[in-house]
Amino acid sequence: xxxxxxxxxxxxxxxxxxxxxxxxxxxxxxxxxxxxxxxxxxxxxxxxxxxxxxxxxxxxxxxxxxxxxxxxxxxxxxxxxxxxxxxxxxxxxxxxxxxxxxxxxxxxxxxxxxxxxxxxxxxxxxxxxxxxxxxxxxxxxxxxxxxxxxxxxxxxxxxxxxxxxxxxxxxxxxxxxxxxxxxxxxxxxxxxxxxxxxxxxxxxxxxxxxxxxxxxxxxxxxxxxxxxxxxxxxxxxxxxxxxxxxxxxxxxxxxxxxxxxxxxxxxxxxxxxxxxxxxxxx
Amino acid sequence: xxxxxxxxxxxxxxxxxxxxxxxxxxxxxxxxxxxxxxxxxxxxxxxxxxxxxxxxxxxxxxxxxxxxxxxxxxxxxxxxxxxxxxxxxxxxxxxxxxxxxxxxxxxxxxxxxxxxxxxxxxxxxxxxxxxxxxxxxxxxxxxxxxxxxxxxxxxxxxxxxxxxxxxxxxxxxxxxxxxxxxxxxxxxxxxxxxxxxxxxxxxxxxxxxxxxxxxxxxxxxxxxxxxxxxxxxxxxxxxxxxxxxxxxxxxxxxxxxxxxxxxxxxxxxxxxxxxxxxxxxxxxxxxxxxxxxxxxxxxxxxxxxxxxxxxxxxxxxxx
Numbered sequence: 001x002x003x004x005x006x007x008x009x010x011x012x013x014x015x016x017x018x019x020x021x022x023x024x025x026x027x028x029x030x031x032x033x034x035x036x037x038x039x040x041x042x043x044x045x046x047x048x049x050x051x052x053x054x055x056x057x058x059x060x061x062x063x064x065x066x067x068x069x070x071x072x073x074x075x076x077x078x079x080x081x082x083x084x085x086x087x088x089x090x091x092x093x094x095x096x097x098x099x100x101x102x103x104x105x106x107x108x109x110x111x112x113x114x115x116x117x118x119x120x121x122x123x124x125x126x127x128x129x130x131x132x133x134x135x136x137x138x139x140x141x142x143x144x145x146x147x148x149x150x151x152x153x154x155x156x157x158x159x160x161x162x163x164x165x166x167x168x169x170x171x172x173x174x175x176x177x178x179x180x181x182x183x184x185x186x187x188x189x190x191x192x193x194x195x196x197x198x199x200x201x202x203x204x205x206x207x208x209x210x211x212x213x214x215x216x217x218x219x220x221x222x223x224x225x226x227x228x229x230x231x232x233x234x235x236x237x238x239x240x241x242x243x244x245x246x247x248x249x250x251x252x253x254x255x256x257x258x259x260x261x262x263x264x265x266x267x268x269x270x271x272x273x274x275x276x277x278x279x280x281x282x
Numbered sequence: 283x284x285x286x287x288x289x290x291x292x293x294x295x296x297x298x299x300x301x302x303x304x305x306x307x308x309x310x311x312x313x314x315x316x317x318x319x320x321x322x323x324x325x326x327x328x329x330x331x332x333x334x335x336x337x338x339x340x341x342x343x344x345x346x347x348x349x350x351x352x353x354x355x356x357x358x359x360x361x362x363x364x365x366x367x368x369x370x371x372x373x374x375x376x377x378x379x380x381x382x383x384x385x386x387x388x389x390x391x392x393x394x395x396x397x398x399x400x401x402x403x404x405x406x407x408x409x410x411x412x413x414x415x416x417x418x419x420x421x422x423x424x425x426x427x428x429x430x431x432x433x434x435x436x437x438x439x440x441x442x443x444x445x446x447x448x449x450x451x452x453x454x455x456x457x458x459x460x461x462x463x464x465x466x467x468x469x470x471x472x473x474x475x476x477x478x479x480x481x482x483x484x485x486x487x488x489x490x491x492x493x494x495x496x497x498x499x500x501x502x503x504x505x506x507x508x509x510x511x512x513x514x515x516x517x518x519x520x521x522x523x524x525x526x527x528x529x530x531x532x533x534x535x536x537x538x539x540x541x542x543x544x545x546x547x548x549x550x551x552x553x554x555x556x557x558x559x560x561x562x563x564x565x566x567x568x569x570x571x572x573x574x575x576x577x578x579x580x581x582x583x584x585x586x587x588x589x590x591x592x593x594x595x596x597x598x599x600x601x
């Protein structure tokens with residue numbers, strides 16, 4: 001008799017409810033809130049590195065490179081969203097690559113095809129790939145997803161080229177995905193050097209090509225600062241997708257800020273992409 | 283599913299449902315008893331998800347006399363069924379608020395509670411002076427933020443300082459003034475009484491509880507500010523007990539209950555504890571439309587409790 005919180009129980013019920021929630025929001029002209037979708041595929045790419053694919057027509061048709069999606073665990077004691085960068089989109093399917101860093105991500109890595117999971121997105125601002133250029137996609141470690149997606153986006157665009165420059169600790173786990181789209185793929189691991197080693201080797205090729213180079217980068221902060229500095233020395237434009245410990249992911253809680261020349265901005269909603277100039281990185 | 287089932291799937295008729303059960307807080311009508319909690323609401327972020335004027339009230343993020351940058355570095359950690367935040371009241375200042383968020387919210391017809399922050403009595407007074415002639419419907423004085431070095435909680439835990447501040451602000455405006463209380467005290471009825479006697483029209487409680495997490499890989503606090511404020515479902519029993527205690531001590535003052543509300547059922551608990559209305563905070567970090575969903579669920583729960591609904595509509599409370 002009471003209308004307590006509606007808690008759908010079966011996976012089928014949860015998925016139907018998720019579709020109804022998205023339809024209701026979009027039907028009223030609003031962005032979909034948190035909703036349940038189906039897990040289509042889960043692969044372990046490397047020790048502690050998972051690629052998950054969900055079926056979500058809304059995110060698939062709206063997601064752009066460097067945008068991310070909030071994932072929620074089913075555990076009522078772990079409520080904060082886990083923000084994952086989109087790595088690829090095929091029809092209704094959206095893929096992500098993430099590292100298991102704690103119990104929340106461990107639960108998400110344990111999902112199986114056919115399971116239901118709560119998500120919200122796409123969130124944040126995308127890389128600007130509007131101008132014809134040779135986009136140099138520089139990623140380190142778990143910074144690879146937005147750059148794989150950028151390669152996919154650029155390949156579909158036709159006016160630009162992309163050159164992937166990926167650095168790994170050990171296994172080159174994302175090369176096979178970026179290879180599907182990038183015009184050239186170079187990768188390196190810690191036994192040989194890092195992405196700067198690769199950029200130094202490629203300098204003539206990058207600056208002497210027909211299309212002007214533009215660097216898009218995502219990875220650990222020290223790597224991105226080194227990449228920004230390398231770009232600045234050569235006058236190459238550079239867009240950086242930052243990571244920060246987030247709260248809501250959509251801009252309401254102001255927990256994930258970064259210092260910029262325009263003051264302290266939200267990584268989730270004002271970013272995650274910032275230009276080198278905005279960040280004031282020399 | 284429920285027995286009054288309509289043709290819509292639960293959770294999908296949020297956008298055009300007609301509210302049945304209003305409340306009255308210090309003479310201000312709310313179309314339903316649910317608002318947003320300050321600090322978890324940014325109009326620029328939430329507006330894409332629903333029409334916020336559908337809520338009973340929108341309590342905006344604390345504004346200070348000048349822009350505040352907030353705390354640097356990592357500002358958040360997850361706790362069991364909770365979030366810990368140490369934003370430090372980052373905001374673009376009251377002048378920006380008066381030309382941006384406030385007019386935008388009034389234009390769509392929202393019932394706006396403007397939250398006021400300061401590092402000193404003069405800071406609070408400067409903001410209240412500017413809001414006194416604004417279209418804000420109510421003011422909420424934040425004397426309970428645990429993440430600033432001066433003002434905030436240091437005022438709210440000292441009944442003498444609190445009384446002095448509220449007396450001063452009371453003389454500056456006739457706008458209904460809510461004082462938001464901290465639970466980080468031994469006996470919350472002491473600051474509650476001090477605020478009421480100094481002229482507060484209503485009380486809102488609770489603000490966050492001081493807490494922290496430690497990264498066991500480094501042995502260091504997760505949050506750079508070391509401690510932050512705990513909110514989320516974990517604090518529900520604490521907030522309820524504080525509302526119960528204040529209602530017992532002060533039978534007449536309007537109370538807005540806050541703390542751990544993420545469903546209509548939990549909002550109802552606060553109303554039975556003696557609140558006139560509630561605010562939804564951390565739940566909005568886990569789903570932007572949580573406040574609207576709580577209001578929707580509560581509206582049906584009040585159908586089955588006509589006596590409670592009638593009391594709320596008349597500005598009275600259950601106890």
